[in-house]
Amino acid sequence: MMKKHTWLKASWLMVTMLLGLIVFNTTTAHADTKEPHYVITTDTTFAPFEFQGQNGKYVGIDMDMLSAIAKKEHFTYKLVPIAFNSGAQGVLSGQFDAIIAGMTITPERQQVYDFGTPYYKTGIIAAVSPKSGITDLNQLRGKTVALKTGTGSAQYAVSIQKKYGFKVTYFNDSNTMYNAVALGNAAAAFEDDPVMKYAIKNGVKLKIITQPANGGEYGFAVKKGQNKELLAKFNAGYAAIKKDGTYDKIVAKYLGSNEAKFSGDAKENNSIIGLLKQNKNQFISGMIKTLQLTIFGIVFATIFGVLIGVLAVVPNKFAHGFSSTVIYIFRGLPLLVLAFFIYIGLPSLTGTKIPAIAAGLITLTLNEGAYIAAFVAGGLKHVDAGQMEAARSLGLPYWKAMRKVIMPQGIKLMIPSFVNQFIITLKDTSILSAIGIIELTQTGTVIISRNMQGFRVWFIVAMMYLIIITLLTFLAKWADKKFASK
Amino acid sequence: MTAKVTVKDLHKAYGDNEVLKGINLEVQENEVVVMIGPSGSGKSTFLRTLNKLEDPTSGEILINGYNLVDKKTDINKVRENVGMVFQHFNLFPHLSVLENVILAPVELGKMSKEDAKALGMQLLTQVGLAEKADAKPTQLSGGQKQRVAIARALAMKPSIMLFDEPTSALDPEMVGDVLQVMRDLAEDGMTMIVVTHEMGFAKQVADRVVFFADGYIREQGTPEEVFNNPQDPRAQDFLNKVLNV
Numbered sequence A: 001m002m003k004k005h006t007w008l009k010a011s012w013l014m015v016t017m018l019l020g021l022i023v024f025n026t027t028t029a030h031a032d033t034k035e036p037h038y039v040i041t042t043d044t045t046f047a048p049f050e051f052q053g054q055n056g057k058y059v060g061i062d063m064d065m066l067s068a069i070a071k072k073e074h075f076t077y078k079l080v081p082i083a084f085n086s087g088a089q090g091v092l093s094g095q096f097d098a099i100i101a102g103m104t105i106t107p108e109r110q111q112v113y114d115f116g117t118p119y120y121k122t123g124i125i126a127a128v129s130p131k132s133g134i135t136d137l138n139q140l141r142g143k144t145v146a147l148k149t150g151t152g153s154a155q156y157a158v159s160i161q162k163k164y165g166f167k168v169t170y171f172n173d174s175n176t177m178y179n180a181v182a183l184g185n186a187a188a189a190f191e192d193d194p195v196m197k198y199a200i201k202n203g204v205k206l207k208i209i210t211q212p213a214n215g216g217e218y219g220f221a222v223k224k225g226q227n228k229e230l231l232a233k234f235n236a237g238y239a240a241i242k243k244d245g246t247y248d249k250i251v252a253k254y255l256g257s258n259e260a261k262f263s264g265d266a267k268e269n270n271s272i273i274g275l276l277k278q279n280k281n282q283f284i285s286g287m288i289k290t291l292q293l294t295i296f297g298i299v300f301a302t303i304f305g306v307l308i309g310v311l312a313v314v315p316n317k318f319a320h321g322f323s324s325t326v327i328y329i330f331r332g333l334p335l336l337v338l339a340f341f342i343y344i345g346l347p348s349l350t351g352t353k354i355p356a357i358a359a360g361l362i363t364l365t366l367n368e369g370a371y372i373a374a375f376v377a378g379g380l381k382h383v384d385a386g387q388m389e390a391a392r393s394l395g396l397p398y399w400k401a402m403r404k405v406i407m408p409q410g411i412k413l414m415i416p417s418f419v420n421q422f423i424i425t426l427k428d429t430s431i432l433s434a435i436g437i438i439e440l441t442q443t444g445t446v447i448i449s450r451n452m453q454g455f456r457v458w459f460i461v462a463m464m465y466l467i468i469i470t471l472l473t474f475l476a477k478w479a480d481k482k483f484a485s486k
Numbered sequence B: 001m002t003a004k005v006t007v008k009d010l011h012k013a014y015g016d017n018e019v020l021k022g023i024n025l026e027v028q029e030n031e032v033v034v035m036i037g038p039s040g041s042g043k044s045t046f047l048r049t050l051n052k053l054e055d056p057t058s059g060e061i062l063i064n065g066y067n068l069v070d071k072k073t074d075i076n077k078v079r080e081n082v083g084m085v086f087q088h089f090n091l092f093p094h095l096s097v098l099e100n101v102i103l104a105p106v107e108l109g110k111m112s113k114e115d116a117k118a119l120g121m122q123l124l125t126q127v128g129l130a131e132k133a134d135a136k137p138t139q140l141s142g143g144q145k146q147r148v149a150i151a152r153a154l155a156m157k158p159s160i161m162l163f164d165e166p167t168s169a170l171d172p173e174m175v176g177d178v179l180q181v182m183r184d185l186a187e188d189g190m191t192m193i194v195v196t197h198e199m200g201f202a203k204q205v206a207d208r209v210v211f212f213a214d215g216y217i218r219e220q221g222t223p224e225e226v227f228n229n230p231q232d233p234r235a236q237d238f239l240n241k242v243l244n245v
Ligand SMILES: Nc1ncnc2c1ncn2[C@@H]1O[C@H](COP(=O)(O)OP(=O)(O)OP(=O)(O)O)[C@@H](O)[C@H]1O
Pocket: B014, B017, B019, B037, B038, B039, B040, B041, B042, B043, B044, B045, B046
């Protein structure tokens, strides 16, 4: 009796903590109730337009401009940095009110977005590794070109693909794309002129081989027909900062100086200790997010999984069907697809926004829970049918027999599978970086996009995962021992 | 005299396979009924319908006046009063011997844990296994397991006990101890229905012997009547085989 009570209490505590977490996440920014509040997405890395500054805060031309306009037009906003393609789709699904991410205005996009006044003229350029000896697009024939998913540059490159006879491959952020070229995995990259130039200025080892082509303009975008008020505020604010010189100051500030000015002392980058020191806060917050996702994910997936698993063995055909359908669907879907579906797909159906962390947890609960359900069902079926009959013949009601006789025997069989699943859950949290959760893996990506220290940063990230895994395994062993000795 | 068990025109089919084809039986208080018959004749199925481990297809079953076929009857209440002992013991392997015995009375709020422990020890003494109270079932021999299973069933203080071939899975030298426990129970006035192949036990202990074949009760009577002068040809044939080995 006592044990059941504390268990219930513990899981209730977890639920309230999670709800608190979600509510807290969504409402902090609402504190100022008088001013209209918006959720605006941007790219994770698109320097000099948006990138993380020294203390993890997003800076860049887009960022400073947005902040200046918000001040002028009296609105507040919550910024959600996420891969460009996901952000652009998130605006259409209603997850975000607007996007500002160096987004080129194209006729196709104008079908589905309303753009504000164009704020930056740009063109698309191609760059190669200086070691490659390539000087001309004609030399790309038969070679692979690196592109960034969903961007205007990618679209442009594909439009000239036939003419120059190259193959294409896609990346989700600029930095990985540059590295692919610098390391020789791809022959060239196409990117917007100011972005590419800025990266090269900051140490990316690439050489530009074309003049800016297919000149375009960047625009702030909302979903077509929606958020008209926000769009009007943006345009009014933009006109104002253009007029009073703020805009020019912002552009000069970023194009006129090295990124290091915003992201810290470059010398620190050369040692692992230095990197750790310099990015301490980001690593800690990434680790906390990963731990949050893992722990809450495990708790909810276990509750969900045990529930669904038990339904597979109760004497009820409907329950069996329900259980096996749930397992079939959520075990069958790739985690990434499920995450995108919940984060971007569901809001466009229901019209309600879901915070990324909640979407991530729901994803983990369903996917890891389905795996847990499968082995819980298997474990329970493995318990001899005579056990249930003996318990029932003594007058124990079904659920009491389940809890006191069947479950303890089944769970013993399941413990190795549970430990295994917990470790998989930890690793799977890294996939959730795709919906914009800045957990440990995404923290790594973001830091590298700033300092280009791929090897060292990934080394640190890998070590951190190993530390968490070790702690988790230790915990599991301890729990197992405690349980087994009982 | 009050009938503890009344069965009327009981049918049970698994799909097309009709296993019980119309069973009628009354068992009186304090009566010991032994059921014999060839394998597959439906003895286990019949016994299991008496505490609703199997649902009958049609017919009527009254246990202590409770109608088992009525959906409104609280089957758990009925089962508290009907102990069952299985061929394969079905002890709970994750619990100690004493915990096996006291699980049901404690979980069902019949008595405090202290009282249940005292009762458990008393029952284990009764079946000669007090010193095994803290052992795990895996540490027991088959005969010991079955005696624990009997103690476990008795802990709910049932007024009827069902035994389904309680000694069939035991080594021969273990059979005697288990039968002795059952004999003691019968002497104390327990109402018992026992499926067994132990003809010696049937002759000694049974008030009535019931012969099953092909889903029917073919013959019943006192042990003397059934064993010495069977009327049904199938019963004659069966007894010839089992008594003259
Ligand atoms: N769950 C079930 N599903 C289908 N058929 C069953 C089931 N249980 C029993 N039967 C069938 O019912 C018939 C009677 O079985 P039952 O176990 O009652 O016989 P029995 O008299 O106890 O035999 P034994 O002496 O071998 O234990 C057999 O033909 C058996 O195959």
